[in-house]
Amino acid sequence: MSHTIYDIARKAGVSIATVSRVFNESSKVSAATRKKVLHIANKVGYQPQGYARGLASRQSNVIIAVVPLLSNYFFLQVLNGIQGVISETDFELHIYNVKPEENPLKQLKRLLGRRWADGYLFVSVHLDEDDWAEVARLNQRMVLIDDAYSGCDYFQINNKKGARKATKFFLDRGFEHIGMITAAKRSIPAGKRCKGFLEIQREYGLTPDDSLVVRGSTAYRDGFNERNGYEAMHQLLALDSPPEAVVCVSDIQAIGALSAMKEQGIRIPIIGYDDIQLSEYIGLSTMRQPMYKMGREGARLLLDSLSERPSELVQENYTPELILRSTTNGIEQ
Amino acid sequence: MSHTIYDIARKAGVSIATVSRVFNESSKVSAATRKKVLHIANKVGYQPQGYARGLASRQSNVIIAVVPLLSNYFFLQVLNGIQGVISETDFELHIYNVKPEENPLKQLKRLLGRRWADGYLFVSVHLDEDDWAEVARLNQRMVLIDDAYSGCDYFQINNKKGARKATKFFLDRGFEHIGMITAAKRSIPAGKRCKGFLEIQREYGLTPDDSLVVRGSTAYRDGFNERNGYEAMHQLLALDSPPEAVVCVSDIQAIGALSAMKEQGIRIPIIGYDDIQLSEYIGLSTMRQPMYKMGREGARLLLDSLSERPSELVQENYTPELILRSTTNGIEQ
DNA sequence: TTGATATCTGTAAGCGCTTTCATTATTATC
DNA sequence: GATAATAATGAAAGCGCTTACAGATATCAA
Structure with missing residues (x-):
């Protein structure tokens, strides 16, 4: 044929x-x-x-972007950045999903071992140093976005600092009883944000109350989903002494939380995390992450290192930026 | 090495x-x-x-899902459905983006010609019969999701009927001055929805007013974006006689529209389109499309046809379902 | 024991390209 | 017009696998 x-x-x-x-x-x-x-x-x-x-x-002109369960708004932004760069070249972008049910290291080794692509972009794939080392040993060109490994190029965002900033905003305005809506325990970024949330409170001489740190029961997307935020907020509101303000590990959960508040006719200041495009229109205060930018830079770096001899490692750290919108309005400055 | x-x-x-x-x-x-x-x-x-x-x-065990510009919430849902099915098999899912700048037919021919995959799922890729025929001539296993071609398996949603339903809801409740927020002119689904919107009004003996059909100026995602809805709504509100109700070609635009209304302190009933996950939490009335389901069925069908001899063509048509939430509250039944 | 059958393994011929090297045709140089 | 340099082409050897096909070995009934 x-x-x-x-x-x-x-x-x-x-x-x-x-x-x-x-x-x-x-x-x-x-x-x-x-x-x-x-x-x-x-x-x-x-x-x-x-x-x-x-x-x-021995080369394919394809770049593979590896992401965990697609359908996270965060990845989308990053992917858009990547896409923008790749489409200006002869390379082709394929997107590969690591499945949440299976050991990620195993999946990565299987993927890279097959040698489909000339280079790999790992977006929000979280492994520890040892595991990354094992992946790196496969000797493929790769750059990490939203995770770090000392032996490789990466673009990372400091989760702890982001959560500290958000929490500090409330602390500086006299709030002492702050709630946190976090995600699944296994989520590494959520863990770090949570840590930052607690850390800064201690630095302010407060003893964070465990009951104010809640997560919904839904496991979908590691707990980064609307339902989770909705449930968690209800949980907070049912407390004997509900929080005066809430920090949230994602915008998507904050949206669920907002809906829960509305249901009960209560309005508590809240700050999300990510600054997904919607948030502007919802009026959600949030921590902005340079998602698009990281995508662009990551892709550009990978492409460059494919043609030229890679010089030294590029390892960048970003800190999220606090964007204030109406969900934090009315707080005395 | x-x-x-x-x-x-x-x-x-x-x-x-x-x-x-x-x-x-x-x-x-x-x-x-x-x-x-x-x-x-x-x-x-x-x-x-x-x-x-x-x-x-002569086989790869990879399935390629072809989508237009990633970052549309609609695709995400479909992809999730696809992903769910594929991950239960030995097949691997790769996702391929067709670029909006380049002729899609050309891109598809290039992609299929290379023969990366054992089968292809086209999600929301819109071509006319002749172009699809040309793609089909490449003789690769494929199924269409959210588009139709007589010579191939497909799962389609009737856009016109969906918009008719939404519009009818308002018409049946006595509204005669209804606005429509549509997307870019080149968008085929938006075009069909628009057509349905106009068609049913005429059937009700009304003469739709052209000035009530608006689109924002942003080309991003074919106009399916928040900003577009926001601009369009402002445009509608600036009219001498603003609409009494609004039908929108996507939820994401409806969210922008909601934000515009809020800014002006006005509340007009509105119905979106898609039922993205968020909408439930925003309280947005909308036309629900069986996105997840189409993804699952499409993938399943493709996989089946890869092992067994394909029997006859499977060509399904769905009609979106009207989901009422708070953005249409307070309308006399 | 013997042939028939079933089970396992190896040989070798591709799969459809890229790329080195040698060869031939063309052009430039004096 | 002879020679050197350059440009265009072809022959052939892989790239790293799969998969007939054939051969070897083990198993079993008679």
């Missing part, structure tokens, strides 16, 4: 080497020959087969 | 055919040999190379 390089060569009266050269933009083919080959190829709809090409040339 | 099947065969003292058999779960290898080979492979971290495998076996 489908044609091979041999068919094209035969029909064009040239050797397969020449056909190959035409498709590889090698300059070493005369304009006349190129035209002839291209004409025939177009007519029969020939295109070099990806697998054969990959095998013979 | 990396090992080939020859290295493993040599170290295990067997032929490469045997190593290959071990990795292909062929039963024709004794338990002892299998164990020996696996042990060595694990020790050195060997894994068959994807390209060589694909070339030799």
Whole structure:
């Protein structure tokens, strides 16, 4: 059914080497020959087969972005940044999901071992140093976004600092009884944000109350979902002494929390986390993370390191920025 | 650096055919040999190379989901459905973005021509019959989700009917001056929804007012974005006679519209479109589309047709369901 | 024991390309 | 016009696997 390089060569009266050269933009083919080959190829709809090409040339021109369970708004932003950069090149972007049910290290090793791609971008994939080291040993070009490993390029955001900033905003305005809506225990970023939340309170001489740190029961997306925020907020409001303000580990949960408050006709200042695009329209105060930017820079770095000899490691740390909107209005400055 | 099947065969003292058999779960290898080979492979971290495998076996065990610009909440839901099904199998899901700047037909032909995947799921990729026919001629297994082509399996949602339903809700309650927030002109689904909106009004003996059909100026995501809804709503409110109710081609735009109303302290009943997860928490009335379901069914169908001989074509049409929430509250029943 | 059958393993021929190297055709240089 | 340099092409050897096919070994009934 489908044609091979041999068919094209035969029909064009040239050797397969020449056909190959035409498709590889090698300059070493005369304009006349190129035209002839291209004409025939177009007519029969020939295109070099990806697998054969990959095998013979040992490169694929594909970049794989590895993300955990798609459907997180955070990834979307990052992916958009990546996409923007990649689409300006000849590379192709494929997106690969690591499944939450299976050991991630195992999945990564399986993926990289297969050698589909010329380079990999890991977005929000969280492993510890040892595990990353094991992945790095597979010797593929990679850069991490939203995680760090000392032996590799990365772009990271400081989760602890972000949560500290949000909490500090309330502390500086005299609040001493602050709630936190966090996510699943296994979530590393949620853990760090929680830590920052507690840490700064202690620095202010307060003893954080455990009952004010809550998480909903839903495991979907590691607890980063609306329902979770909704449940958690109800839980907080049911407390003997409900919080005077709330810090949340994601915007999406904050939206659920807002809905819970509305239901009970209560309004407590709240700060989310991420600054997803919606938040502006909801009026949600939040910690902005440079998602798009990290995507762009990560992709750019990866692409560069594919062509040039990589020089030294690029390891950047960002701190989220506090964006104030209406959910924190009316608090005395 | 990396090992080939020859290295493993040599170290295990067997032929490469045997190593290959071990990795292909062929039963024709004794338990002892299998164990020996696996042990060595694990020790050195060997894994068959994807390209060589694909070339030799003419199959890849990858499914590619093709979506337009990622970052649309609609796709996310569909992808989740797809992902759920695929992850129960040995197949791998890759996601491929068609770029809005380039001719989609060309991109699809390029993608399929390369023959990366065993099967393709097209999600919300809109081509006309002739173009689909041209894609189909590439002879790859494919199923369409959220578009239709007579020569191929598909799962489609009737956009016109959806918009008719939403509009009818208002018409039946005596509204005669209804606004529509639509998206970019080039968007096919938005066009159909718009058509349904106008059509039913005429059936009710009304003459729809052109000035009540608006779109924001932002081209991002074909106009399916918050800003667009926000701008459009302001435009509607600035009219000499603003609408008494609004139908919107997406939830995300409705959220922008809500924000615009809030700014002006006005509250007009509004119905969105999609029923993204958020909408429940925002209290947005909307047209629910079976996104997750279509993803699941589409993936299942594709997978089935890869193993069994495909019987007859599966072509399903869904109609969105009207979900009433607080943005349509207070309307006399 | 013997042939028939079933089970396991190896040999070797591809899969459809890229790429080195050698060869031939063309052009430039004096 | 002879020689050197350059440009365009082809022959052929892989790339790292899969998979007929054939061969070897083990198992079993008679």
